[in-house]
Amino acid sequence: MRDITLGQYFPADSVIHRLDPRVKILSLIAFIALVFCSFNYVSLAFTALFVLTIVLLSRVPLKMYLKSLKVIIIIVVITSLLNLFYGTGEPIWQWGIIKVTWAGIHNAIFVCVRVICLILLSSALTFTTSPTDLTDALERLMKPLTVFHIKVHEIAMMMTIALRFVPTLLEETDKIMAAQKARGADMESGNLANRIRALTPVLIPLFVSAFRRAYELAVAMECRCYQGGEGRTRMKQLHLGKRDAVCIVVGLLVIAAVVLLDIFFAAYV
Amino acid sequence: MSILSVKDLTYVYSQGTPFEHTAVDKLSFEIERGDFIGIIGHTGSGKSTLVQMLNGLIKPTSGAVYLDNINIWDKPKEIRKIRFKVGLVFQYPEYQLFEETVEKDIAFGPTNIGLNEKEIKERVLQAAKFVDLNPELLVKSPFDLSGGEKRRAAIAGVIAMDPDILILDEPCAGLDPLGRDILLSQIYSYHKERGNTVLLVSHSMEDVGTVCDKVMVMNRSRLEMFDTAQRVFSQGERLQKLGLRIPQITSVIDELIDAGFPLKRGTLTVEQAVEDITEYLKREGRL
Secondary structure, three states: OOOOOOOOOOOOOOHHHHOOHHHHHHHHHHHHHHHHOOOOHHHHHHHHHHHHHHHHHOOOOHHHHHHHHHHHHHHHHHHHHHHHHOOOOOEEEEEOOEEEEHHHHHHHHHHHHHHHHHHHHHHHHHHHOOHHHHHHHHHHHHHHHHHHOOOHHHHHHHHHHHHHHHHHHHHHHHHHHHHHHHOOOOOOOOOHHHHHHHHHHHHHHHHHHHHHHHHHHHHHHHHOOOOOOOOOOOOOOOOOOHHHHHHHHHHHHHHHHHHHHHHHOOOOO | OEEEEEEEEEEEEOOOOOOOEEEEEEEEEEEEOOOEEEEEEOOOOOHHHHHHHHOOOOOOOEEEEEEOOEEOOOOHHHHHHHHHHEEEEOOOHHHHOOOOOHHHHHOHHHHHHOOOHHHHHHHHHHHHHHOOOOHHHHHOOHHHOOHHHHHHHHHHHHHOOOOOEEEEEOOOOOOOHHHHHHHHHHHHHHHHHHOOEEEEEOOOHHHHHHHOOEEEEEEOOEEEEEEEHHHHHOOHHHHHHOOOOOOHHHHHHHHHHHOOOOOOOOOOOHHHHHHHHHHHHHHOOOO
């Protein structure tokens, strides 16, 4: 149960850590688009290299990145295999309905590299940005949506609270499971239907306690006169600094480079 | 013959990671049938980990727990049977209630044992009686009960399994003083009537002093003392060094002894103290 790590922030002191979270989120979106816009081997290699540079700059142990890659490695393998076997064009090797074509091999390599880059990039964001910074930044980024009467602050607050309570609820689940096991609940054996039924004694107390906690938290917030986003100031103001400007410039240069590489090496597909 | 014994019991959390932490370190002791034992110790001294090993909820890193001279992990597939024999009531057990009615909730344990309907019904009524739960409440939803009633219903859920050994982890936490006294006396009379073994984890020295025959003192994952309550609580200074204290009445009597009055060290209850003092005063002709 404890192995589930949501909000896997890894505190360290690196350039990436110190960037403004808004810049990081926007860069992530831009670079994800970039990964899918690298159409030939040269630009793909360039993008991959760039992603690796970010990973190294973040000063988060490579082991952590490998761990997050481990989770999706099966998906990568399956999609690569599907691409490998279902390519179009002249087959270079055939066995029954399974055939391998050059197009298939290219596709497989592209998908594989792209998905890995994707995971590395988003891991880099979550490793270097604390959950509160993330939601803060999202709140600021979504602010224009208030025009459409969307309660941006409230949404961000909900996200913060949800993230905050994940470890608490996990711990609670552990406790309740132990208590029901002590009363002879059997959760490790039986078929799927039985196992699902065995979850009732855990889920109901868990929901009850989640509601209780929500209610208590609401009262505590009201006691401190919380009334939503209007007129609320923040303790930590986000400021764009020199570092962020450099990051934006570098990002734009990389995007330009990839587009140029896409055009000049269009033959290397 | 000892009903429960442990040998070199050790438990290490997150072994092999930087967060490695030894919660229980080479514990060995024996518990006799019919004992009422208090377990005291600082927060984080390993009490909760210890009791969870005693009923097989967590598997010891090394060492073994013997129930009736059989290692409980000899047959890992039958570990559930151990949990029926060693009933464990967790801290704040009311948070485990889940059924539609109190009756069904208390019946959860006995049903898991595989008893027939008649036996289950009997067990539920009996358990409810032990914790003095009004039979009218049995048809109610457990979420409609008061805090104290919920607590008692949850304890009844474990008693209904009729365990040979009953372990209670801080059963009185968060109850008002009257509720504490009532619950404690119910547990005590349950122990007297059934004659089974009870282990009580508590932070209240008064509670432990009033009901327990023997006391186990845990300190920094180790067993510091294990002796009769009287002998343990005669060592006020040693307990103080461990960040624990002795029951209030015991320390009052200790002060009187230091002031020159011939009383007994390790007096555990107010009743006993009153008796001793009256006797002394009579002897002196002052009463």
